[in-house]
Amino acid sequence: MDDFFFSLVLAGISVGAVYALVALGLNLTFWTTRALNFGQGSLMMLCAMLTVHLAAQGLALLLAVLGALFIIGGLGIFIERFAVRPALKGAGSMGWVVSTLGFGIFLQGVAAKWFGAQAVAFPDILFSAQDYVSVFGQYVSLQYLVVLLVAVALILLLELFVRKTVWGQAVHAVSLDPELAGVQGIPVRRIILGSFIASSLLAGVAGLLIAQIGGTVDPAFGFDLVLLGFVAAVFGGMGSSVGALVGGLVVGLTSKLVGGYISTAAEHAIAFALLMAMLALRPQGLFGRIEVSKA
């Protein structure tokens, strides 16, 4: 096999796995509130930045990661309370698009002010960029493998949770009819809050993984990622976990292959072309269900 092709496929799969994680994070809040948190990108950036910062203060790397994730989870609560809940007051309101995006831009500004606008080096958490394993006679970076494994594992866990546990069913119930769920004693508010925390944590993990591969973080980091994660989510079918994984991989692979063989400038363009093609041919996405409502 051609080395160049193989390395593009690998890079595509690993960035695709990160897109899948972002898409999964978007799905989580979509399940409970039909709202998406477009501030995800800034949460990814902030999580990586905070990890670097905390580690620079002399904290052990694992603790720095946990500390950063803790803060990101807290921001998830903040976003739900102040950017999404007020925007959902009016029925059918789409105000959350602007408020979550705005909060993301705000976080980006804060990070630039605090940590500086320069890119900082991201430490090796699990493996260094020099760790390789050999697959089919080709060298594969362990970092790439870890990203893929983490993404697949999280997606499997979420699917199990939603399908097999009564809490997963309750999440589904809240998405179908929050009023009925509340009347039945399901803690609607806590489930919505939980979905925002989990979604933010997923963004944080995705941020750490991609910073690990890229090796640096800067305040602008994450913005493209959330857009491409959104493309992946819509492509795979909004709300579907398998769709998030497949969508992420398709978007990652096509953009890397197009970037490698045609032009890196076309990387993002092809992703959005995919999105438009999907919206024209199959608006519900690959694995999405058409929303049917019968009175």
Place this chain on the structure above:
Amino acid sequence: MLEVEGLSVSYGAVQALTDVSLSAAAGSTTAVLGANGAGKSSLLRAISGIAPIGAGCIRLDGQDVTRLSPQARARHGLAHAMEGRRLFRQMNVEENLRLAWSFGARSTPWAAALEDVYARFPILAQKSRIASGLLSGGQQQMVILSCTTIRSPRVLLLDEPSLGLAPLIVRQIYAFIAGFARDSGATVVIAEQMASIALQVADRGCALRRGRVALTGTATELLRGGLAATYL
């Protein structure tokens, strides 16, 4: 025991209920009667915490629940079958029952509770894996009644349980309600446009007109007084 005192509900500029008081003892069945838009649903929705309460208070077994969330009230033993045959339509019958059973205090273990439901409505056992939205209206109403009674509530609110159902099914549904009221010792409140059928199972009745209590009395008094002609 359910007590409502001086309750007012308004949606923006629209006043749905004004100064409504109602007291229903444990083990009794109360019919809330009235024409379309009289405020029956608003009253039930205010009791279960999903309508905005402007003034007044609501007590369950002597405890003030006026400021509690719907889920907290459900945990206090309140169950509400909302108007419009609300259930999780994409979920199958058993999933609906399971969810209704899972959150809050319950006296029966899941297996026994499920067996109980299927013994009472054998048709639901056959349809247990079918999406509840695909069932007939009568079967959906059976699922809803089973969902609301599966945790043995102390107060049961039913909003138009007969709406849109064939007379034969209505009789079956009301037989179930009467049986539940008799055996459980719970407080049952039924909002119903068809006064005659509701008053057959009710001990007391309360007629609403334009959001106010127009008339209260025992079921026999109301039936004798020609309530239908005057108020409905």
